[in-house]
Amino acid sequence: MAWVTWRQHRPQLVAAAGLLFALAAAALGTRIPIEAAFHRESLAACLPPAARTGCDIIVPHFEAEFGGLVTSVRVLTVLPVLAGLFVGAPLLARELELGTYRFAWTQGVTRRRWLLSKTALLAAATVIAGAAASAIVMWWRAPYDILEGRISPSSFDIEGLVVPAYALFALVLGVLAGLVFRRTVAAMTATLLAFGATRFLVTEFVRPHFLAPLHRVVLATDSGRGPGDWVLSDTLVDGGGRQITAAREDLAVTHAQLAGIDPHTYIVTLGWKRLIAYQPAGRFWDFQLLEAGLFVGLAALIVLVTVWLVRRTAT
Amino acid sequence: MSPLATHGLGKRFRREWALRDLTLEIPPGAIVGLAGPNAAGKSTLLALATGLLAPTEGTISVLGRDPLRDPGVLADVGYVAQGAPLYRSFRVAETIEFVRRTNARWDDEIVGELLTRIDSSSRVASLSEGDRARLALALVLGKRPQLVLLDEPFASLDPLAARELLQLLMDGVAETGSTVVIASHVVADIERVCDHIVLLTGGGVRLEGSVEELLDTHRLLTGPRRPLGAIRGVREVVRERHSGRQLTLLTVVEGPIVDPSWTVEPVSLEDLLLAYMAPERLPAPKTPEKVPLRWHG
Numbered sequence: 001m002a003w004v005t006w007r008q009h010r011p012q013l014v015a016a017a018g019l020l021f022a023l024a025a026a027a028l029g030t031r032i033p034i035e036a037a038f039h040r041e042s043l044a045a046c047l048p049p050a051a052r053t054g055c056d057i058i059v060p061h062f063e064a065e066f067g068g069l070v071t072s073v074r075v076l077t078v079l080p081v082l083a084g085l086f087v088g089a090p091l092l093a094r095e096l097e098l099g100t101y102r103f104a105w106t107q108g109v110t111r112r113r114w115l116l117s118k119t120a121l122l123a124a125a126t127v128i129a130g131a132a133a134s135a136i137v138m139w140w141r142a143p144y145d146i147l148e149g150r151i152s153p154s155s156f157d158i159e160g161l162v163v164p165a166y167a168l169f170a171l172v173l174g175v176l177a178g179l180v181f182r183r184t185v186a187a188m189t190a191t192l193l194a195f196g197a198t199r200f201l202v203t204e205f206v207r208p209h210f211l212a213p214l215h216r217v218v219l220a221t222d223s224g225r226g227p228g229d230w231v232l233s234d235t236l237v238d239g240g241g242r243q244i245t246a247a248r249e250d251l252a253v254t255h256a257q258l259a260g261i262d263p264h265t266y267i268v269t270l271g272w273k274r275l276i277a278y279q280p281a282g283r284f285w286d287f288q289l290l291e292a293g294l295f296v297g298l299a300a301l302i303v304l305v306t307v308w309l310v311r312r313t314a315t
Numbered sequence: 316m317s318p319l320a321t322h323g324l325g326k327r328f329r330r331e332w333a334l335r336d337l338t339l340e341i342p343p344g345a346i347v348g349l350a351g352p353n354a355a356g357k358s359t360l361l362a363l364a365t366g367l368l369a370p371t372e373g374t375i376s377v378l379g380r381d382p383l384r385d386p387g388v389l390a391d392v393g394y395v396a397q398g399a400p401l402y403r404s405f406r407v408a409e410t411i412e413f414v415r416r417t418n419a420r421w422d423d424e425i426v427g428e429l430l431t432r433i434d435s436s437s438r439v440a441s442l443s444e445g446d447r448a449r450l451a452l453a454l455v456l457g458k459r460p461q462l463v464l465l466d467e468p469f470a471s472l473d474p475l476a477a478r479e480l481l482q483l484l485m486d487g488v489a490e491t492g493s494t495v496v497i498a499s500h501v502v503a504d505i506e507r508v509c510d511h512i513v514l515l516t517g518g519g520v521r522l523e524g525s526v527e528e529l530l531d532t533h534r535l536l537t538g539p540r541r542p543l544g545a546i547r548g549v550r551e552v553v554r555e556r557h558s559g560r561q562l563t564l565l566t567v568v569e570g571p572i573v574d575p576s577w578t579v580e581p582v583s584l585e586d587l588l589l590a591y592m593a594p595e596r597l598p599a600p601k602t603p604e605k606v607p608l609r610w611h612g
Contacts, residue, residue: 001416001417003412003416004413004416004417007405007409007412007413008402098400098403099396099398099400100400100401100402101367102362102365102367102394102396102400103396103400103401103402104417105365105366105367106365106367106389106392106394106396107389107390107414107417107418107458108387108389108390108417108418108419108420108458109417109418110386110387110389111366111386112386114417311383312369
């Protein structure tokens with residue numbers, strides 16, 4: 001089956017290799033100035049506990065200089081779903097669409113083995129490609145991550161173990177969609193929607209609760225953001241710890257303005273504080289393991305469903 | 316053991332029954348013509364035999380095994396689906412490689428012999444219909460199957476190419492003694508080689524038997540037009556045709572026809588099958604009381 005898989009998916013595998021190569025080349029080219037600036041400004045010395053002065057100027061300057069580039073790298077979030085769209089979805093949909101399943105599934109290799117072998121080989125290739133892409137991004141972002149941490153979604157989603165896990169999930173999701181919809185375009189659309197929805201739901205509603213968030217109370221005027229934390233919520237509370245409603249905050253601000261006082265100062269005098277719920281930067285690998293495990297588990301479930309369905313597929 | 320047997324087999328697509336209450340037993344080594352008009356259930360039967368479809372009711376057994384529960388049996392079955400689907404982007408050599416790698420038993424020799432005329436580096440998409448059908452057949456014979464199932468293999472071929480393909484098939488299975496089932500709505504294609512007929516109409520078996528037995532039991536009766544009653548020696552009138560003052564009957568006979576007003580002739584397999592396939596049925600015979608049937612000896 002290895003030859004069969006290679007022959008049928010050669011274009012996709014070549015495209016994936018090309019994509020990785022381009023990514024590596026781009027990373028190599030653009031990282032040199034970042035690295036140079038990092039060393040020129042001795043930014044490593046600004047890591048906590050901050051040992052040198054001027055970090056409060058140098059760090060934002062460095063971040064601003066490369067911020068655009070770093071933001072644009074977030075587009076790589078779409079990489080994993082490509083495995084689902086261009087490898088997974090056509091795997092069964094094309095066979096069903098063109099009728100070639102009647103040729104492929106009536107050979108000595110059973111339908112189930114055909115599906116499992118192809119899926120396993122392509123899954124291995126997908127995981128390798130995903131891991132390579134993730135490694136490239138991690139290497140590229142390293143100077144930035146040291147300062148900013150990488151647990152917030154903008155970096156978490158394109159680094160570490162989750163990238164190959166997402167790609168694997170997208171791949172098998174595509175295979176299942178192909179079996180259900182039997183048309184390549186429909187299967188691709190369904191894969192995109194289901195993948196996007198799952199990722200959104202997990203990021204918004206599951207990942208923040210992998211471990212109980214930590215809380216920190218700071219002065220209302222503080223920025224309150226420790227370096228590298230993923231801030232989940234940031235609310236004003238009064239001295240008794242009760243949350244300040246938006247209406248009450250508006251009232252206080254208006255009151256201060258009428259009285260000719262700076263609203264910030266006024267809020268501090270009221271004894272109001274800010275309560276920040278966050279996931280600390282140090283939980284990055286725990287969260288990576290948990291989320292990657294979640295997606296690999298979902299992938300395994302989808303494979304089981306697909307194998308069960310493909311046997312019962314009446315065509 | 317019958318290489319292909321069904322019992323009470325039925326397959327329903329949504330509300331339509333494509334096949335209903337089908338009970339069959341193909342004798343080993345037979346060359347079976349699976350005849351019938353379009354939508355008679357021929358393709359459905361073959362798809363059930365290869366496990367591509369699941370029966371709605373009843374059972375089907377292929378080489379003694381259930382093709383759905385035990386798909387390993389397909390290693391011994393050579394199936395060419397309607398239109399001979401192959402990967403169009405593959406080269407001929409790659410297509411052969413595909414089948415070689417997906418089957419434990421593989422005979423390169425027979426495939427080589429069949430494909431000497433075809434350039435193995437050409438793409439499947441660029442082959443003529445005839446060459447593509449030839450390739451599909453070669454792939455089936457290379458498996459050395461015990462049972463060959465061909466679904467309308469000649470549909471897109473000219474008569475000469477069809478005849479040639481049929482010859483290749485017969486040569487290929489002659490050594491192995493495989494059972495062959497050829498589904499075709501073109502009677503002329505199958506009558507040349509088949510020794511057993513299964514005729515499906517409307518999802519059920521209309522006629523089944525060895526060709527010899529069918530030709531033995533059917534006679535064409537020609538005589539002057541007359542009201543019909545029971546005819547001595549005739550068990551069943553399959554079909555009647557009037558032309559002017561003449562009446563022609565296709566009958567199943569059970570003894571000699573003694574009435575001299577009938578000219579009795581044997582019937583060709585093609586005429587026989589066409590008569591059974593025709594949609595309209597014979598009206599019930601008129602009651603003998605109304606008409607005195609003096610010519611009944």
